[in-house]
Amino acid sequence: MAKKTYTVEGLTKAGPYSHVVEAGGFLFVSGMLPVDPLKGIQIHDDIVRATELVLGNISRALDAAGSNLSQVVKMTVFLADMAYFTDMNTVYKSFFPEHPPVRSCVAVKAIPGGFPLEMEALAVKE
Numbered sequence: 001m002a003k004k005t006y007t008v009e010g011l012t013k014a015g016p017y018s019h020v021v022e023a024g025g026f027l028f029v030s031g032m033l034p035v036d037p038l039k040g041i042q043i044h045d046d047i048v049r050a051t052e053l054v055l056g057n058i059s060r061a062l063d064a065a066g067s068n069l070s071q072v073v074k075m076t077v078f079l080a081d082m083a084y085f086t087d088m089n090t091v092y093k094s095f096f097p098e099h100p101p102v103r104s105c106v107a108v109k110a111i112p113g114g115f116p117l118e119m120e121a122l123a124v125k126e
Contacts (some may be wrong), residue, residue, distance in 0.1 A: 008064040010038045011057055014112070021063045022125060027065050029121040031078070031084060032057040035111060047084040047116050051091040054119045059095075067126050074122040077105040084116055 012035040021028045032108035035049035036057070055112040059069050077092075079085060081107040085105065089113065093100070103123075113119050 002068040006065045008061050010036075011061060012095065019061045022065055025069050027062060027071075027121075027124055027125055029061050029123065031120045032061070033111070033115050033118055034050040035113075035115075042113070043114075044114055048057070048085045048091055051088045053094045055092070058119060058121050062121070062123055065087050065125070067123050069123075070121040071126055072096070072101045072121050073124060075101050075103040076120045077103065078108045078111060078118040079105065080108065080111050080114075080116045082107045083106055086105055088117060094121060 001024055003021055003023040005024070006020040007013060008019045011019050012033060017028055017030055032054045034053040034057075035041065036053060041053065043053055057070070058072075062068050062071070077088065079088065088105075098125075
């Protein structure tokens with residue numbers, strides 16, 4: 001099976017991985033953090049703004065690979081604290097108002113950089 005990798009300008013990349021891998025008609029989006037290096041923004045203390053930024057980063061990654069959020073079929077959310085769930089979920093709903101993808105949401109001991117959340121996505125290629 002052929003695969004294509006995407007590294008998206010303006011998205012953080014702190015290791016040997018691709019932002020997106022296309023394989024078998026799917027787009028696998030790496031875990032995204034609430035960071036915008038182009039604007040010099042890192043959000044550590046506001047789960048609402050952090051969620052908006054992470055979902056925006058996922059949207060940018062999908063756009064670069066020729067897709068968009070409406071094509072997402074699976075999301076995984078990693079929270080540094082389950083107390084963030086309600087606020088994260090409110091923002092999440094605004095990005096997926098109809099026919100939301102399946103989702104897993106787990107609390108983890110720590111997220112690199114001390115961020116409040118990380119999200120990854122699986123989408124179909126348009």
